[in-house]
Amino acid sequence: MIDLSHALSGFMTRIFGPGELSGLVRLSGGANMESWAFDWAGPKGSAAYVLRRAPSADYMAGRPYGHADEAALVIAAHGAGVKAPEVVGVLADSDGMGTGYVMRRVIAEVNPAKILADPPPSLIADLGRELARIHAIPAEAIPAAIPLMDPATALAELKARFLDYGGDRPVIALAIKWCEDHLPAPAEPVLVHGDYRMGNIMVDGGGLAVVLDWELAHRGDAHEDLAFGCMTVWRFGRIDQPAFGVGSLDDYFAAYEAAGGVQVDRDRFHFWLVYRTLWWALGCLQMGQAWRSGADPTVERVVVGRRTAEQELDLLLLLGAEAPEIERAAALPPSQRALADPTGEPTNREMVQAVRDWLGDAIKPLAEGHGKFEVAVAMNALGIVMRDLDAAVRAEDKALAGAVLSGKATLAEPGLLAKLRRAVLDKCAVDSPKYVALARARTLWGG
Structure with missing residues (x-):
């Protein structure tokens, strides 16, 4: 496991000269790549940035081009007047953070x-x-x-x-x-x-x-x-x-x-x-x-x-x-559902519900940042399993x-x-x- 804060500090020093990194936090979302927000304070002042990266080669497998070409495209779009991010540097192998690039952070709503x-x-x-x-x-x-x-x-x-x-x-x-x-x-x-x-x-x-x-x-x-x-x-x-x-x-x-x-x-x-x-x-x-x-x-x-x-x-x-x-205009055939048995020992559905409820009551309130997002996703997964256990047909x-x-x-x-x-x-x-x-x-x- 790399020390991302240390490695990123080294990268920013290479790009901008000496400074101090703070506020490193992973942003929620991103189906394939990781995004990390942070601040960098140097001799000319402090600014907000985002690291976009793939932590390993497996994440980039099968893609027609890598992050260096993606960054070059974003730079070209920005230069053509498109509201694209401003790329400030591209990761090298020696940076030890996988592949990716760093952009100036735009403070606006994405949700x-x-x-x-x-x-x-x-x-x-x-x-x-x-x-x-x-x-x-x-x-x-x-x-x-x-x-x-x-x-x-x-x-x-x-x-x-x-x-x-x-x-x-x-x-x-x-x-x-x-x-x-x-x-x-x-x-x-x-x-x-x-x-x-x-x-x-x-x-x-x-x-x-x-x-x-x-x-x-x-x-x-x-x-x-x-x-x-x-x-x-x-x-x-x-x-x-x-x-x-x-x-x-x-x-x-x-x-x-x-x-x-x-x-x-x-x-x-x-x-x-x-x-x-x-x-x-x-x-x-x-x-x-x-x-x-x-x-x-x-x-x-x-x-x-x-x-x-x-x-x-x-x-x-x-x-x-x-x-x-x-x-x-034809009528639909009836839906088929399995019949639940509420008696006897706890059913599979009830066991899954107990775990889901525990995540929501005991774990989610304590989680922060991306961790809270992951708990919510886990609860969603268990909800799907509960409903699927009631389904009679696929x-x-x-x-x-x-x-x-x-x-x-x-x-x-x-x-x-x-x-x-x-x-x-x-x-x-x-x-x-x-x-x-x-x-x-x-x-x-x-x-």
């Missing part, structure tokens, strides 16, 4: 719930403008390591991953087949941020303050970026506002086009909305694989792995219109998924849409019962 509770009036226009600026970064300023995405190749890779993960989820199979059948013609490539959404932007009283997390950037179709922040999951409960949970698509697109972005093609936008929802469904499954392999042993990883249910629900909401009207069906993937089964098949709707409703009720789209789907589908 989506707090931002969306009272968003600045300019925010939807800011989001459109900033994305247009990202897409306008000159090709010659983009590091050579930033890859070009070919949609057909990327979709084939998603399909291969799905099969590697078991190939047993019919709704994911449905989305793959739909994307194969609706693959758009190639677009003029631009720099795509790749993770442009609530949670990766910071906001202050003046509007959008900074765009974070550039690790998924690549060159590709501008509509991919346009769609990603409009996924239901990234609206953080405000599903009545389709653009980032902030406003309307019309206002978002108008701001983007007014700032020099490409003219928005609604059909192309819809394709990327489906594709990126599919991508995140498989990304959630990948989180579980990372835990199983030991690459990331945190409880957060297994919990995110169960969020696939949210994306399956969203995919069926997006694709259900493909079914004939008679199938869309939503996985390899035979049906194979039939859908091959095109032998379609939403025109009598009863299939109703069966899929019931399965995703029940699965999401176990894995993410507070997901706002679950209540919307129940209202729409009569479930």
